Amino acid sequence: MLGEQYRFLFDHNPEPMWVYDLETLRFLSVNHSALATYGYSRDEFLNMTITQIRPPEEIPSLLADLTKTAGETRSHSGPWRHLKKDGSLLNVEITSLPMEYLGRAARFVLALDVTGRVRAEQEREAILLREKEARARVEAANAALSKLNAALQRANIDLEQFAYSASHDLQEPIRTVVIYTDLLKDQFGGKLNGQADEFINRAAGAARRIEMLVKDLLAYAQAADGCDASEADANTVLGTTLANLEMIIAENRAAVTQDRLPIVKVGPLHLQQIFQNLVSNALKYRGNSPPRIHVSARQKHEMWRFSIADNGIGIDARYHKQIFGLFKRLHGCEEYTGTGIGLAICQKVVARYGGSIWVESEPGKGSTFHFTLPGEANEDYSAG
């Protein structure tokens, strides 16, 4: 019989199906899949209304929907949340059609279980939300960082500006002090009694020293400032440096040797500042035997590590870091001249190019100053 065949199709459909009374909302018929899915027996189902398979908070919207769809021939809605007997929830999409069942105005319902899909969607949304939150946190951190960076840059510029103006403005009165102590010596030297000459000499010496400090401070403030060219052949630059130091090299009977050096991505004047300071230090802090200085370079990734080795007096390990500080000196001014600015300048210049500078040394065993600078990565000069 046709009726029984349809009944069979209803009962054994893999999706939950039921028929409910439009007036009383009672279940009039449920299929096997509904029993299996919701966990109620057929008798239990037939004593329930469709509101009883809903979580209480969804009943108002269910009733509103029923009113809305009452006249519709076919309606599709969802996903809804349905309540199983064991209290757990499932998500369903509902397709319903009006029908007459055993003489009652009823509605046939097919509930498609979409719990898996909904959960996947919820998880996806949760992931997206977490991602969005994480991105927001990263952005906030980045914004804070760039703010800090900008503040730091401003502070640096202010500091350099201060050092520049201070040293510039200081130079004027110092110049006058230096000249007038000269004048005093010139016109009254030897004509005053007792220790006057010694006092004048001390004042003149101190004035010269202040002058030198201020000049060096200015040099430090300006070191690593803009330089037009961005590439330097270290061989040429070292050549120029040694030519500048020719007299001192000759006076010290020093031998300066070098390997073949690379082309580096720095301003030539900046590289010259470094060479000039390091080579003249090697000459100044010489030992008893004539200075032997060797300049070499080795490639490490995209950086070149330059090394300037000498056979001078060497430096105690305790001072290996502090010698790069501004105005840091290890010797009294009567022992070795200088203001302690040279290595600070080297460090500032090297840092501008993302490099670093350090020393390996032991007292009496010479010093090797190393510094790194960016350069061409494709040629190997290191064999030299």
Add this chain to the structure above:
Amino acid sequence: MKTIAPADPGVLLILLVEDCQADVFLVKEAIRKEGLPAQLQVLNDGEKAVRFIDQIDAGGEATCPNLLLLDLNLPRISGEDVLRRLRKSPKCGHIPVVILTSSDAPSDRERATRLGISEYFRKPSSLNEFMQVGGLIHRIWTESRVE
């Protein structure tokens, strides 16, 4: 205002515009040591220098100096503006100018050079070097007399 009176052509009239008295003394000392027959008038700010040039152009009793020694960093009106005004003067626009300054900024030197100067003398910090300004004035004066 004291002005340089018309004088004997054998006397060098120098206008020094300089606010730092210590340097004024040194310039006087350098001129004295060089033994120049110079008459020096000192003005201590840029505004006075501009008024001085205005007066000469207006036919006042002052005469054009033979040489202007000019500091760049002056009160009220900068040395550069004084120089610019001088170069527009129908009466004194041609006189040799020596810049006396503590600035070694290339931009200062370039701007002054563009306005026509005989020498840019950077105030040194040793007495002997400062005294060389005497010889410098002597040379420029001699050259300007030959022309």
